[in-house]
Amino acid sequence: MMRRHIPMPRAGFTLTELLIVSGLTLTVSGLMFACAIYLSDFWHLATTRLELRLEAQQAVARMAAELQSATRTDQGGSPPNLSIPATPANDRVQFYLPQDVDGNGLIIDATGAIEWDQANPIQYQYVPGLKLLRRLVGGNQTVLANGVTSVAFSDQSINPALFVDEVRIQLTLQRTTPRQRTVSAGATAIVKLRN
Numbered sequence: 567m568m569r570r571h572i573p574m575p576r577a578g579f580t581l582t583e584l585l586i587v588s589g590l591t592l593t594v595s596g597l598m599f600a601c602a603i604y605l606s607d608f609w610h611l612a613t614t615r616l617e618l619r620l621e622a623q624q625a626v627a628r629m630a631a632e633l634q635s636a637t638r639t640d641q642g643g644s645p646p647n648l649s650i651p652a653t654p655a656n657d658r659v660q661f662y663l664p665q666d667v668d669g670n671g672l673i674i675d676a677t678g679a680i681e682w683d684q685a686n687p688i689q690y691q692y693v694p695g696l697k698l699l700r701r702l703v704g705g706n707q708t709v710l711a712n713g714v715t716s717v718a719f720s721d722q723s724i725n726p727a728l729f730v731d732e733v734r735i736q737l738t739l740q741r742t743t744p745r746q747r748t749v750s751a752g753a754t755a756i757v758k759l760r761n
Contacts, residue, residue: 610743618713618739618751625699625711626735626753629690636661637680637760638721638731647682648733648759650719657692659719659733680760692717699737715740715750731759 579587637647648661664673665683673681689702692714699717701708720734728734738752 607743607745607747610745611747611749614741614743614749615751618741618749619753621711621713622737622739622751622753626737626755628710629701629735630755630757632663632688633659633661633733633735633757633759635663635760638733648721650721650724650733653724656719656724657717658690660687660689662687690717690719711737711739713739713741728756729758733757733759 633648648659650656650659662682662684664680666673667681667683668675675681686704690699690710691702692699697712697714698709699711699714701710714737716736716738718734718736720728720736721732722728722730725734734754734756736752736754738750740748740750742748
């Protein structure tokens, strides 16, 4: 009887098959790595922009809350309260807040005039070398924002579109992401003063 030869199935891959699979695996891995880097970069950009915008808005809101208590013009014998230097030095402002100076529990004196804490002027100052915006009062310093690239305070003498009792604040912040991308964000507010 004659036996037939039945071919046995191969056990393994040919060199060509291994090279093709390796090439495809490397290509897919490279694409996935590039996609991961792109998504990471996008995430850092979006996160940094959001953080900057939030920090700028918080700094402007804090300044606006205090400036609403200041006044621009003479009120019952008080000197004009708020002062902004002319352009281009309008990156700072100084003002006073109402305070019960005579201890009667009111911020209005016997003549009906507002009492101002003239011993402790409040100053917002931009320090370009340190890239920060600070609040100074009574020798104490508080940093309102870091990474500051520009600050501008404007009143009617600088911007005629503003009313006499308005101050405009413009703040721009900047940071660099881990992938060396520069991101900027800003906030602007027009504050109505007490008078």
